[in-house]
Amino acid sequence: MPAAATLIDPLGALEDGGDRPAIRAFRQDGTVETISFRDLAQQARRVAGGLRASGLEPGEFVGIYAPNSPAWIAARVGLLLAGGVAVSLDSDLSIEQLRQQLADSGARRIFTAGDHLDTLKEAGGGELETWLLDAGEDDPRSLARLLDEPLAESPKVAADEVATLFYTSGTTGQPKGVPLTHRNIVGNIEAILAHNLVKAADSVLLPLPLHHSYPFIVGMLIPLIVGATIVLPAGVSGPEIRRALAEGDVAVVVGVPRLYDALASGLTQRLRTGGGVEKAMYWLLRLSGLLRRRFGVRWGRTLLKPLHKRVAPKLRLLASGGAKLEAETSWTLEAFGWMVLSGYGLVETASISTFNPPGRARLGSAGLPAPGVELRIAEPNAQGHGEVQIKGPNVFQGYRHNPEANAEAFTEDGWFRSGDLGWRDEEGYLWLAGRVKEMIVLPDGKNIAPEEVEAVYAESPYIREIAVLEHGGQLVGLVVPDLEALRGAGGRIEDLIRIALAENGPRLPAYKRLGDWAITRERLPRTHLGKFQRHKLPPIYERAERGQGPGEAVWSDADNELLREPRVRRVFDWLQAKFPDRKLSPDTSPQLDLGIDSLAWVQLGLEIEEQFAVALSEEAIGRTLTVRDLLREVEAAPAAEAGADKQRALIAEAERWLRPRGALLSAGAATLHVLLKMLCKLLFRLRVEGGEALPGRGPIIIAPNHVSDIDPFVLAAALPGRVRGELTWGADRDRLFGNPAGRLLARLGHLFPVDDRAPAASLAVAAEVLSRGRILIWFPEEWRSPDGGLQRFLPGIGRILNQTHARVVPCYIAGAFEAMPRQARLPRPHPVTVHFGPAVTYDELKAAAGSDDDKALAAALRDRVALLQSREER
Structure with a gap:
């Protein structure tokens, strides 16, 4: 033209x-x-x-x-x-x-x-x-x-x-x-x-x-x-x-970052969690990414040919605009074998001011100025960051019927004020750092670009989206959880989100970390191009902070069809009667909307079994994150078996891990214990406080805090030899029992599997251990602390105490977090001390709790561990 x-x-x-x-x-x-x-x-x-x-x-x-x-x-x-x-x-x-x-x-x-x-x-x-x-x-x-x-x-x-x-x-x-x-x-x-x-x-x-x-x-x-x-x-x-x-024989996609984020994460997740062929392709994807970053070659189409044939056989180019495309998303899509080109512009500049030219793209940047377009960075700070200002034939002449906005939009010498913050590198590429108007200024004068903070926290698979804003003088996050990712994780949604935020926070300077956060399931308001409408976020945060959910739910045709099944309808009506002050919908979350933890949700499932004669396995109940999920499980469930038979089946399944070790395994366990004590002395200069007062026989529960992967090892090394043969440990099923080496370690250490998705089964096995007069090691927090602090104790420990009336020994492990925090792959030398408190009887703990409520007993036990912590810190 x-x-x-x-x-x-x-x-x-x-x-x-x-x-x-x-x-x-x-x-x-x-x-x-x-x-x-x-x-x-x-x-x-x-x-x-x-x-x-x-x-x-x-x-x-x-x-x-x-x-x-x-x-x-x-x-x-x-x-x-x-x-x-x-x-x-x-x-x-x-x-x-x-x-x-x-x-x-x-x-x-x-x-x-x-x-x-x-x-x-x-x-x-x-x-x-x-x-x-x-x-x-x-x-x-x-x-x-x-x-x-x-x-x-x-x-x-x-x-x-x-x-x-x-x-x-x-x-x-x-x-x-x-x-x-x-x-x-x-x-x-x-x-x-x-x-x-x-x-x-x-x-x-x-x-x-x-x-x-x-x-x-x-x-x-x-x-x-x-x-x-x-x-x-x-x-x-x-x-x-x-x-x-x-x-559609698509060769080119014109999209926005949200589309490409979903494409990259969805395909990567499918390969990572898939079967043999898909798992192999996941490692080929990793190889392709390495080759692309190190040598600039794009081999994804060849290495991942079966995936390309299935997804989009002719696709070669992904064009991104409308908002900033994060570098990691670009690199992932390039690893799949597609060319990714992004640019920058506003409607006022006919959408294109800069773009990454093919063959010279800098992923993560906004590219070079288009022909005839001039850029300058106004009033740059010490890092060279300032407002991006634009001049050229693409720039409009002014807003319609809005002289005040026009006066703000243009400088005296005719440059358009984009309102975006950015900087240019030595070769002229533009890098964006947020919007001037969206910049958050905290009371101490710190300036924070919310998009930068959001990009870091949003890397967690448990966070579907997160918006950062200022509330009450501090930086806060509005989090929409990814329920599908959380479905397979087990545990409380709030705990998983808290851990995800705490894990990613240290990657940011201290002043850019969240001071507080709230979970919402409302859709965060965005423009069609994926940008947050930030002026609409504060009321949503305030509703989430008060625990108020989204507005009136919409029932789909599929939901209404599900409710036409008589048994499903009866269960739903029964649930609604259980919570008369809440209007239930298919999307109602037991944890977020009803305040029910996983153990109480399982108990509710047992009540449904008794009331309606349907067999709901704990795994099925653990998969249910919404009322819709539960109703689908009810629809598919067979008739229930007797409760006593079910309990015996749970114990029989765990018997493999509970039975006494033979001579060979006992000798291996003893050797391993000696080596472990030597290693902990050498690497962690392990000290033990209060170990001499430990009872030699059960039924006893030892309840330590949990901050690191090395906790079980230093605790095992700290325990005296006279109790070693009496010990039985609860251990995470997914992390330890999924491979032969882990299962061998479980037999050597007398460990049985604990499944977050089946808490009642795990608690039944724990009670069986104590009924046999053994010493049970149980981590009441369940999760390793993301910041080294003492977390809340889950009510499961209270349930065990109520069922067994066993004595419990509070235990505090100090220094393990510094030796190997949650994100670390290997430990480093650092002093570790294990503190054992005096054994507490069930009656003493109940008196301190003021009731026999599971949560109250767990909280009272946490107080005993916190007392040991305070002694360590003095």
């Missing part, structure tokens, strides 16, 4: 594409609508003819308020060919926002969809001349009724005339109107076309709404101009995107 050309020139030549597909649209009913370039050009020219025949004047503003569709694209191209200016309106606007934007634009005509009519009318748009993009020909307002003779010649339009009106996404407040001229847009298109990234034979997946400038320019205009096919998925859910990728 010549430099001074308008969009009318290339779009007027769509007929040159002939019968090649211009659009392939996947539908919800499973069908695919395909439109050729010739048909699209003909329809667009007939739209243009109809608009001119209806009295449209060149430069007149016309609204388009509808979801993506082939008709949307035809209407949009037709409007351009007729010389009109499209007002792109978000389909998800509130009534007030729609009213404001319609009034601001001055539009008298509008393209829309049937299910948008009521909202349009409420927003004051009932008097607009309206055409429905999804109506049948018999509807007088259908697009078909507008079509006229094809417009033979478009009106003459200057390059500096307005081509389209967009509205900012409103991440920090009221959206503003952004008129973009033909020159603004054409220059950016030329910059992309110069690199030949999209070819006529390509299919380009566009899963983003076209009312934004980035998908409109990069995802719609560029494919149409080069003759490529636009692929529209049926929706934006995972299955709909996957179908379009696999069946």
Whole structure:
């Protein structure tokens, strides 16, 4: 295209594409609508003819308020060919926002969809001349009724005339109107076309709404101009995107970081947790990533060929815009074998100011300035960070009807203030560090870019998304947990999230770490391009802090079908009666919404067994993170067996680990104990306090704190030889019993498996150990402390005490966290001391607790361990 050309020139030549597909649209009913370039050009020219025949004047503003569709694209191209200016309106606007934007634009005509009519009318748009993009020909307002003779010649339009009106996404407040001229847009298109990234034979997946400038320019205009096919998925859910990728012959995806984050993490997780072939591909993915980082070669398509054939056989390029794409996501996708190119721009700069050129991309950066674009970093600090300011043919002339905003948006010498913080490296690449307006300033004057903090904490697989904000003078996090990832982890959701945050926090400077956090299951408000609408976050945090869940739940057809099964309905009604002050829904979380821990949830499952004669295994109950999960388990459950039979089966299963060791294993255990004591003396200068008072026989529980992987080893070394033969330990099933070496260690050390997903079974085995007069080692915290502090004791220890009335010895291990914290792979030399307190009887502990409640007994025991901790710290 010549430099001074308008969009009318290339779009007027769509007929040159002939019968090649211009659009392939996947539908919800499973069908695919395909439109050729010739048909699209003909329809667009007939739209243009109809608009001119209806009295449209060149430069007149016309609204388009509808979801993506082939008709949307035809209407949009037709409007351009007729010389009109499209007002792109978000389909998800509130009534007030729609009213404001319609009034601001001055539009008298509008393209829309049937299910948008009521909202349009409420927003004051009932008097607009309206055409429905999804109506049948018999509807007088259908697009078909507008079509006229094809417009033979478009009106003459200057390059500096307005081509389209967009509205900012409103991440920090009221959206503003952004008129973009033909020159603004054409220059950016030329910059992309110069690199030949999209070819006529390509299919380009566009899963983003076209009312934004980035998908409109990069995802719609560029494919149409080069003759490529636009692929529209049926929706934006995972299955709909996957179908379009696999069946649409997609070579290029135009997406945003959230889409690519989900793609990278989802595929990686599938390989890491899959079977033999997928597990092998996971290691090939690691190899591919190493080769890409170290040698710059992209071998993923070859090494992971079976995966490429299944996911997207022709996919080669992932284009990212709209927000910052994290470097780790880029490297992961490159390891899969795809080229990842990201750029930077705002709607005010026609979406492209910088981009990473192919072959010279710096992953994690925003790239180099586009041709003709100038950048400068205003008022840089000591690190060279400052506001990114932009000048060039892509920059708009000012907001519509908003002189105050224009005064803020431009410097006195004509540079556009982007509002983004960034810096440039020695080769001119731009690196972004957040938004000026989103910068959090704490009371001590520290400045924090929330996106930087969010990226670190969000790396935990247990965190679906996290938003950082200031609340009460401190930095806080609003966490949406990933229930699917948590499903297989066991334990309390709050504990897992707390540990995940504490593990990642030390990677940040102290002033950037969270002072507090709250869990929510509300969807955090974002723009369609994935940016948080941060001005909407504080009330959500306040609701989460008060323990208030999301609003009224929506019951799906599948949920209603599930409730039609009589047994499921009876269980749901019974549950609702159990919690009369809460309105239960399929998404109700026992832990987050009802305050039920895993042990109480298992107890509830046992009550369901007794009431409704269904056999719910503890593993099944452990998988249930929502009421929906529980109802599905009830639907699939067989009839229940007698409770006593079930208890005997649990003990019989654990008998392998409880039976006495033979002579050979006993000799091995003794040798191992001697070596362990020598190693702990040498490496940790192990000291023992109070060991001489330990009872020699059970039933006794020894209850230590848990801060490190070395805790069991230093504790075993600290115990006197006279009790060694009496010991039985509870140990994590997943971490120890999944391989032959771990199982051998379990037999040598007299360990039995403890499963977070089956707490009642584990507690039954623990009680059986004590009934045999043995000494039980039980870590009441369950999890290693993420920060070395003493955590809450879970109620399971209280349940054991209530069942057995055994004495308990509090124990505190000091120094193990410093020797090997949770994140470390190997220990380092550091003094460790094991403190044993005097044995406490059940009656003494109950008196201290004030009741025989499981949680109260656990808390009273924790107090005894905390007393040992205070003595160590004095």
